[in-house]
Amino acid sequence: MVGMRGAYGGGGHSNGNESRPLGGAAAAAPMTTTSTEIASMAVHKVAPPPPRSTASKMKARVKETFFPDDPFRGFKGQPLGTQWLMAVKYLFPILDWLPGYSLSLFKSDLISGLTIASLAIPQGISYAKLASLPPIIGLYSSFVPPMVYAVLGSSRDLAVGPVSIASLVMGSMLRDAVSPSGEPLLFLQLAFTSTLFAGVVQASLGILRLGFIIDFLSRATLVGFMAGAAIIVSLQQLKALLGITHFTTQMGLVPVMASVFHHTMEWSWQTILMGVCFLLFLLAARHVSMRWPKLFWVSACAPLASVIISTLLVFLFKAQNHGISIIGQLKCGLNRPSWDKLLFDPTYLGLTMKTGLITGILSLTEGIAVGRTFASLKDYQVDGNKEMMAIGLMNVVGSCTSCYVTTGAFSRSAVNHNAGCKTAMSNVVMALTVMVTLLFLMPLFVYTPNVVLGAIIIAAVIGLIDFPAVYQIWKMDKMDFLVCVCAFAGVIFISVQEGLAIAVGLSVFRVLMQVTRPKMTVQGKIMGTDIYRDLHQYKEAQRVPGILILAIEAPINFANSNYLNERIKRWIEEENSTQNKQTELHFVILDLSAVPAIDTSGIAFLLDIKKSIEKRDLELVLVNPTGEVMEKIQRANVPQNHFRSDCLYLTTGEAVASLSALAKMTKP
Secondary structure, three states, X not given: OOOOEOOOOOOOOOOOOOOXXXXXXXXXXXXXXXXHHHHOOOOOOOOOOOOOOHHHHHHHHHHHHHOOOOOOOOOOOOOHHHHHHHHHHHHOXXXXXXXXXXXXXXXXXXXXXXXXXXXXXXXXXXXXHHOOOOHHHHHHOOOHHHHHHHHHOOOOOOOEEOOHHHHHHHHHHHHOOOOXXXXXXXXXXXXXXXXXXXXXXXXXXXXOOOHHHHHHOOHHHHHHHHHHHHHHHHHHOHHHHHOOOOOOOOOOHHHHHHHHHHOHHHOOHHHHHHHHHHHHHHHHHHHHHHHOHHHHHHHHHHHHHHHHHHHHHHHHHOHHHHOOOEOOOOXXXXXXXXXXXXXXXXXXXXHHHHHHHHHHHHHHHHHHHHHHHHHHHHOOOOOHHHHHHXXXXXXXXXXXXOOOOOEEOHHHHHHHHHOOOOOOHHHHHHHHHHHHHHHHHHHHHOOOEHHHHHHHHHHHHHHHOOHHHHHHHHHHOHHHHHHHHHHHHHHHHOOHHHHHHHHHHHHHHHHHHHHHOOOEEEEEEEOOOOOEEEOOOOOOEEOOOOEEEEEEOOOEOOOOHHHHHHHHHXXXXXXXXXXXXXXXXXXXXXXXXXXXXXXHHHHHHHHHHHHHHHHOOOEEEEEOOOHHHHHHHHHHHOOOOOOOHHHEEOOHHHHHHHHHHHHHHHOO
């Protein structure tokens, strides 16, 4: 059994520095009669953490990693029928709120559903064109997926449909292999197949409880990526705003601007005039809604109003004969089955899987972030794994019903929230409104000008450029700002997917650097207290003569054990070179309060550093190892007894008091 000087209390992250004597004892040392100071100190020996089997520890670790939300809580002790009912409600959240649904709730959902439908219809058409797909596909994607989400989703505010970023990425990746104008059927097949893979990836993350993977997209990465993508999306709309016929299919800033100025002869002043007017109208409506939130409906209805007004103008003045391009004929009818269009040809399988993976992760990240944002405003919980399954399954169903990648869009969800939605029924109302449009109103879009659809896209994506967030990142963390800038520059100057890959790579590299080069601090005593803190952070902290106090603030493992070993040895050498003979170094204290875990390489590091310190005629002391660390130290102790009971303390204060008294006792 390993005892400890002082009352060993196990783990915790309270820095282990405040002295907490038990029974009046401030510290403990071996009881002797040679020193009254030491004799007055009691020895408190406490057993290490209760032993647990490997299976129980693995079970706890797996549960915390994959089931931190404990989805099966409440199941125990319930009859089998009740358990089945609870399981069905877990899989289909609609069963939780539908039985208690009332007319007053429906009134709120009806208003919000009609409001977001007025936004979803023009955005659906616009985003489909952004993905180089037929406009009707955008409306199909605003009908079936919202119905599926209403049954499976756990968010009350999320409004489902196509989004700009996923549309941009899918269109750009597929255009690299297939021309949407030269081979439209093949392009459509690839889009549906990519959507299937996106849904499979999303649903798999939810089913396998692997949602933590999307956390690798840090806030800085997303802010930079979204801003860059918003600019690229806007630049792509210059084709429609200027009336250019021959336009580059590349996404970078340089080729887009080169294409714009190499085709100045194709510019149409009529198109430019109409585009600028409607863009100003949309931006003004957005400004009004931002300035006066109660007027949210102004920006929500502005896109549909723009479509209606511009369509009437083109029809009345025959503007299509004066250089203004229009959508053209759209067939009436609901979604057609598309499972026969899924293409698994080995030639394109890699492309569709890659496209599905990237668009799936991006849309999933956006959908969950939007859902959690509005859930926090209304103080209810959104189950991340349920959301992954819901978004994934609706994309799998969508791929078989002529839809492409969809998720919860921020702009539509904000309108849905502001309109007073109460449940996911607002998605059903929106979908039914789109259904009516598909069945009866499609001929009305024949004369809709493409320039207005471009203006709608620009007005929608401008909100993705978050200047306050960029400034806040700059103020708080320069490394995060570098990641943000790299994501932005990569998207702007290279491509969307490469820019995202660069930013994610930098974020992962930063995490690896923090793992392999963990933070260590030299601690000193704050005068007049028994508290020990970082010498560089607290100027009033003073070194303790003859004692080097080091705190490790990270798990100790194979990735950083060599670095920690070398760093501690350098500190000892520096300490010996600066100390005078009166304050010669005698003890090294390692504060392990902030070390939550350790592996076999970490234990080997502790044994090695102990031997190295003893060769210098010094003594190593450990302070407050956590439960897991203490358990492994105990196992390493047997039978060699590397760490004796007088090498382990509860707090730094107790260790310093005991070691100082011991030094006085042994001083000649």
